[in-house]
Amino acid sequence: MSPTLSFVVFFLAAALAVVGQLLVLRDGLAGRTPAAGAGTAARLREALWITIPAIALALTLWATWRALPARTAGSTAATTGPVATLEISGGPR
Amino acid sequence: MNPSSLSTAPTGEARTALQDFISLTKPRIISLLLVTTVAPMFVAGDPTWQQVLLVTLGGYLMAGGANAVNMYxxxxxxxxxxxxxxxPIPSGRMGARAVLAFGVAIATAATFLLGRFVNPLTAALALGGFYFYILVYTRWLKRTTPQNIVIGGAAGAFPPLVGWAAVTGRLDLTAVYLFLIIFFWTPPHFWALALLKQVDYGRAGVPMAPLVWGERETMDQMLWYTFILLGLTLLPATFGAFGVVYLASALVLGLILLYGVIRIRRETVWAKPAWWVYKYSLLYLxxxxxxxxxxRSLT
Incomplete structure (x- = not known):
């Protein structure tokens, strides 16, 4: 895939995912997806459950942005190695 | 006395017991989990048939153990x-402790198998999925929050990490995407079933989304999560994990799922489209x- 197409797909796909996630957060904060139980603790837990996936999504989008070929090709001088790597090694056997 | 009746009775009982043990592992559900375990192995590299066999067996035993303990x-x-x-337990065919022992035993066997013959990371990830399913989803979230499916969905997202780690011995951004794809696929998939089975869940006191939020809001949430899913499935192609064949497939398959979810929201009699989405989402994944x-095989 060409770097330009990568950029275009990235922005369109990321926008779709972000809009979906913002709508989930909006419904949660507006009380449209209430907790099963009453009380502040239940509401806080519910807020936590909708926030965790949003944070995971944001971090993944950030890592993807850093890994875009067009971006890395344009900034090779500034980077010293592969970008956006998350490695947990267990040693292949 | 008819000698044949003496010989067939234990055989029949043994067959029923065997069927019960197999049913404890929920083989139909595991078949999709195995697809999402084995396919990433071929995306991550070039696994040997021994690796595929070991991971398939280990994955089946671990998921089967989790399902059995879940039934306990x-x-x-x-x-x-x-x-x-x-x-088997509610119908009285098996004792609860026997089911628990069976589940723990096969999960332990899976841990040994994966840890000894594949690699420690693979075993740790499979065991992580086991504990997440039992402790976080079943014990904690299932009966306390309508977000049970969202967060609990992470348990079903471990298999691609297991397959990936088995071949590479590490995790990277592509593996994270495989995890997130299943994570964000779970809400629209499972809430389609929850809409249809809400009376059942209500009777059991499980706070599924349609019972707590209402049908309309659940359908809205299904749509929002489908937006996220569609976007996420396209993104791995942007940093070179996959090529145009995958990108086109993900787009077409995702748009069909999106259409199905929109149909649930649009139609007043939504049972049929909800069934369709539930079944199609399995095929989709x-x-x-x-x-x-x-x-990957083309590049």
Missing amino acids: VDRDIDDSMARTRTR ALLFAAMVVD
């Missing part, structure tokens, strides 16, 4: 749901992972 934990509510009433393998 849920034994108090399984009797009140039509969908689960015929399971299998085809998406198949597209990843095909794409």
Whole structure:
């Protein structure tokens, strides 16, 4: 895939995912997806459950942005190695 | 006395017991989990047939163990749901402790198998999925929050990490995407079933989204999560994890799922489209992972 197409797909796909996630957060904060139980603790837990996936999504989008070929090709001088790597090694056997 | 009746009775009992042990592992559900375990192995590299066999067996035993322990934990509510009433414990065919022992035994065997013959990371990830399913989803979230499916969905997202780690011995951004794809696929998939089985869940006291939020809001949430899913499935192609074949497949498969979810929201009699979405979403995930393998094999 060409770097330009990568950029275009990235922005369109990321926008779709972000809009979906913002709508989930909006419904949660507006009380449209209430907790099963009453009380502040239940509401806080519910807020936590909708926030965790949003944070995971944001971090993944950030890592993807850093890994875009067009971006890395344009900034090779500034980077010293592969970008956006998350490695947990267990040693292949 | 008819000698043949003496010889066939134990055989029949043994067959029923064997069927019960197999049913404890929920083989139909595991088949999709195995697709999402094995396909990433071929995306990550070039696994040997021994690796594929070991990971398939280990994955089956670990997921089967989790399902059996889940039936032990849920034994108090399984009797009140039509969908689960015929399971071995509520129907009285097996004792609860025997089911627990069976589940723990095969999960332990899976841990040994994966840890000894594949690699420690693979075993740790499979065991992580086991504990997440039992402790976080079944014990904690299932009966306390309508977000049970969202967060609990992470348990079903471990298999691609297991397959990936088995071949590479590490995790990277592509593996994270495989995890997130299943994570964000779970809400629209499972809430389609929850909409249809909400009376059952209500009887069992499980706060599924349609019971707490209402049908309309659940349908809205299904749509929002489908937006996220569609976006996420396209993104791995942007940093070179997959090529155009995968990108086109993900787009077409995702748009069909999106159309199905929109139909649930639009139609007043939504049972039929909800069933359609539930069934199609299973096919969707299998085809998406198949597209990843095909794409990788072409490059």
